[in-house]
Amino acid sequence: MEIFVDVVLLSMLVATAVALILVRGLMASIMLTSIYGLLSASFFVTMDAVDVAFTEAAVGAGVAPLLLLMTVALVGRREERTVSRHALVPLLLVTMTGALLIVGTLDMPPFGSADAPANQHVSPRYLQHTEAEIGIPNVVTAVLASYRAYDTLGEALVIFTAGVAVILILVPGDGRGTAQATLPDPISGDRQGIVHVVSKILIPFVLLFALYVQFHGDYGPGGGFQAGVIFASAFILYGLLCGLPAVVRVIPPTVVEVLAALGVLLYAVTGVLSLLGGKNFLDYSVLASDPVTGQHIGIIVIELGVGICVASVIIRIYYAFAAHLDRQRV
Amino acid sequence: MLTVTVVTILVVMVAGLGRAFSAHNVFDRVLAANLFGTKTVLLIAAISYLFGSADFLDIALVYALINYISVIGVLRVTEWQLAGRREGRQ
Amino acid sequence: MSTALHLISDAFLLAGSFLLLTGALGFLRFPDVFSRIHACGVTETLATSLILLALIMKSESAMPQVKLLMILLFLMFSSPTAGHALAKAAWNAGVRPRDNRNERGIPVPPDNL
Numbered sequence: 431m432e433i434f435v436d437v438v439l440l441s442m443l444v445a446t447a448v449a450l451i452l453v454r455g456l457m458a459s460i461m462l463t464s465i466y467g468l469l470s471a472s473f474f475v476t477m478d479a480v481d482v483a484f485t486e487a488a489v490g491a492g493v494a495p496l497l498l499l500m501t502v503a504l505v506g507r508r509e510e511r512t513v514s515r516h517a518l519v520p521l522l523l524v525t526m527t528g529a530l531l532i533v534g535t536l537d538m539p540p541f542g543s544a545d546a547p548a549n550q551h552v553s554p555r556y557l558q559h560t561e562a563e564i565g566i567p568n569v570v571t572a573v574l575a576s577y578r579a580y581d582t583l584g585e586a587l588v589i590f591t592a593g594v595a596v597i598l599i600l601v602p603g604d605g606r607g608t609a610q611a612t613l614p615d616p617i618s619g620d621r622q623g624i625v626h627v628v629s630k631i632l633i634p635f636v637l638l639f640a641l642y643v644q645f646h647g648d649y650g651p652g653g654g655f656q657a658g659v660i661f662a663s664a665f666i667l668y669g670l671l672c673g674l675p676a677v678v679r680v681i682p683p684t685v686v687e688v689l690a691a692l693g694v695l696l697y698a699v700t701g702v703l704s705l706l707g708g709k710n711f712l713d714y715s716v717l718a719s720d721p722v723t724g725q726h727i728g729i730i731v732i733e734l735g736v737g738i739c740v741a742s743v744i745i746r747i748y749y750a751f752a753a754h755l756d757r758q759r760v
Numbered sequence: 761m762l763t764v765t766v767v768t769i770l771v772v773m774v775a776g777l778g779r780a781f782s783a784h785n786v787f788d789r790v791l792a793a794n795l796f797g798t799k800t801v802l803l804i805a806a807i808s809y810l811f812g813s814a815d816f817l818d819i820a821l822v823y824a825l826i827n828y829i830s831v832i833g834v835l836r837v838t839e840w841q842l843a844g845r846r847e848g849r850q
Numbered sequence: 851m852s853t854a855l856h857l858i859s860d861a862f863l864l865a866g867s868f869l870l871l872t873g874a875l876g877f878l879r880f881p882d883v884f885s886r887i888h889a890c891g892v893t894e895t896l897a898t899s900l901i902l903l904a905l906i907m908k909s910e911s912a913m914p915q916v917k918l919l920m921i922l923l924f925l926m927f928s929s930p931t932a933g934h935a936l937a938k939a940a941w942n943a944g945v946r947p948r949d950n951r952n953e954r955g956i957p958v959p960p961d962n963l
Binding site (some may be wrong): 431432434435438442445446449453458461462464465466471472475476479483484487488491494495496499500502503554625629630636639646650651652656660663666667670672696715718755 | 763766767770773774777780781783785786789791793796797800803804805807809810811813815816819821822823825826827829830832833836837838840841
């Protein structure tokens, strides 16, 4: 049964990839990208990698295609049909590289075998000692937030840098995302319509679900990254329906930028507190009298920092794109 | 009986995928993507029962949410483009 | 008690699968967008409810049941709304239903937007 589901999902993945290459319209390509992300996430679920599936669904199938769609709405052109003349040399190069890669995989250990090098060095140690040292059931969160917290700090910084880069490129020096009122549109213009009313009912529950995912990351799939994306998508939904001025009234762009920086700061300050307590950077055992409680506190605080940073960056990127779209139309 | 359901869900997903590839129309494609998303939610719920882990249901909820937001987003962007085109013509 | 529950859940699964297949058949064969939206709506609401209720009946502990119930509630709110939004957007873009003389309505916007 599992193998059957895996085979069908993988074949659909290959078919979607081929269709992505062959389809010419940009909007169609983006919707196929969203379907591809959803299929990848389903495949991760069948492989029992739930945290990765979570993030892939939220980002690869949700936020990223949405931002790509807004880009296409700004650029709005069909992909130019390129006249391919010298297609033989690239084809040969790609085939040779692909063949070399496949030959390289023949040397790899069998899939999931116990004596593969990836399962030998630190993985058994993490799996055996998480219960005693950190005391939370979700080993992925334990590795991400405690054993490898330094790498996760780097990831949070990468997301923050991406937000800064988008602000530098897209936001002009004058007026900060203050778009005028746009023309009323059929879906979004009717404030009493079904879509508006139902979405306004659903948005508080989405925010609550984001908080659940944030703080439940110790015990189930979840954590800061996934929660931040879900939190931001609630705001994006509100912005899509009620327009940019409405959502800017809820959280102004300046506050969002400050929050993004605060998230990373929260993470780094926790590390510095550990230094001040006499231990290594980001060693949470000094944060409380009992090392395990200290680990719990540390994990909750840094996941909060990551969640705040990710949510703020995605909201700010949406503001930048939507301001461009409104400015283009008005 | 659950295997029958899982096979049916996969068949419907393949049908939706086929229509997503060969749609002539943006609304057909959005409809196919929406169908695909909701069937994926069902698939994950059924798989979660088959594998015995209740953690997957959080993921199913996220999929349902993302599917809804994507549909609203695509329709909004289509509105923007059509309105821009109408203004350009006038 | 549990055998009756299993029988009922199997019946629900069978009914849900049948509705899924007929909805997919309608989705593939109906002539225009609005009837296709209706066919998909059947699969998204009734078939989904039946299958999720069957899974609720089959689950052992309370946690999966509560989560499945929440998924069901969310889908009950969002699937009909998504279908309505699609139909409204298609209508306002100028798509019209086919009449029984098998003529197309106003040409629909292609997706090279």
